[in-house]
Structures are given as structure tokens and as C-alpha cells.
Amino acid sequence: MANLQVKNVPDSLHERLRRHAREHNITLGAAVLNAVERELAWAEWRRRLAQRPTTDLGGPAADLLAVARAERETELG
Secondary structure, eight states, X not given: OOOOOOOOOOHXXXXXXXHHHHHTTOOHXXXXXXXXXXXXXXXXXXXXXXXXXXXXXXXXXXXXXXXXXXXXXXXXX
């Protein structure tokens, strides 16, 4: 397994990481690895989402939701 050293971490970020690790009962290293893994997963999700074809809803989503809600209210009485 590789080692990674990060230099010049701002004090405020270091403290936030330490607090997060303490609150979740994990090591500082585990907190950093979790954060890196989440960021990489998020970046991969955004990349995959950008590759998907767009969907034409025929109008603004808010308008379509308003119509659907109005129809539901009518059905429910």
C-alpha cells in the first residue's frame, strides 16, 4: 500500500479533519482517505452524468410539477 504525505495543510482544515475523525471515532488518516474517496466518487458521478443524453421535458420542470400537484389535489378532493 502506498503512503501519501500532504504538506501545508491550513490549520483550520486540519482542525476540521481532527474534529470529524474524533466525532466518528476514526483516525485522522481514515478521515482523510474517506474524504478523498468521496470526492473521487463524486467526480466520477458528475463525469458519468455529463455523458448521459439530455431529456426534453417540453417545459420547465417546475411547471410540470405544479400541474401534477394540481391534478393530485383534484383527485384527492
